[in-house]
Amino acid sequence: MNKFISLLSGGLDSPIAAYLMIKKDFIPIFLTFLTSDDKEKTLKKKVIKIVQALSKFTTNKIKLYFINHDPNLELFIKHCERKLTCILCKRLMIRIAKELGNLENTNIIVTGDILGEQASQTLDNLFAYNNILKDTIILRPLIGRDKLEVIKLNEKIGLYEITSRSSAGCQYNPQYPETHAKIKEIFEEESKLEINLIIKQSLNNAEILKF
Numbered sequence: 001m002n003k004f005i006s007l008l009s010g011g012l013d014s015p016i017a018a019y020l021m022i023k024k025d026f027i028p029i030f031l032t033f034l035t036s037d038d039k040e041k042t043l044k045k046k047v048i049k050i051v052q053a054l055s056k057f058t059t060n061k062i063k064l065y066f067i068n069h070d071p072n073l074e075l076f077i078k079h080c081e082r083k084l085t086c087i088l089c090k091r092l093m094i095r096i097a098k099e100l101g102n103l104e105n106t107n108i109i110v111t112g113d114i115l116g117e118q119a120s121q122t123l124d125n126l127f128a129y130n131n132i133l134k135d136t137i138i139l140r141p142l143i144g145r146d147k148l149e150v151i152k153l154n155e156k157i158g159l160y161e162i163t164s165r166s167s168a169g170c171q172y173n174p175q176y177p178e179t180h181a182k183i184k185e186i187f188e189e190e191s192k193l194e195i196n197l198i199i200k201q202s203l204n205n206a207e208i209l210k211f
Helices: 011-023 042-057 070-079 081-106 123-128 149-158 183-190 197-202
Strands: 003-007 029-033 063-068 109-110 138-139 207-210
Touching: 003 011, 011 029, 011 042, 029 042, 029 081, 042 063, 063 081, 063 109, 063 197, 070 081, 070 197, 081 109, 081 183, 081 197, 149 197, 183 197
Parallel strands: 003 029, 003 109, 029 063, 109 138
Antiparallel strands: 063 207
């Protein structure tokens, strides 16, 4: 059976994207980036409950990788153009997912992107991730859905009570995020950092849970 790397945020969207792939008999490898000073670990606990709920839809064993993303975001804020934080963050997440895919023997990444819902999901910004996808495919099962459809799907499969719970969010969003990223500018900012080293360190320090 085919596996896929599921970028799982803990919101309403990404669990449903994963669910739709699971129903196609794909095996999820969940990857969550923890990005807050969440002393109560509310996001981590929420994601674990989501994965436990989704595991009921498959007989296969499931892995969940947690990565502490704060050190990476601190580097972006310290060295790079502030308005690009979200785009640089998403590009790094995809790169890490791609490398995890190499380790887990899959070249499929699944996200909960809905067109235009966030700054990182405008057409220009979605295009800004394409150049890092050599030998990899990103599937976006929800790209044309609206929020109401996603909420109804959450309710239908019994996830809404979990996914709608409040939890710690990202503390690094810029006040004025870039919505029309230019790839040349992105390259210039990324050249200030050792991206490959950041990827390696992130995965080496990942916490892995099995279900």
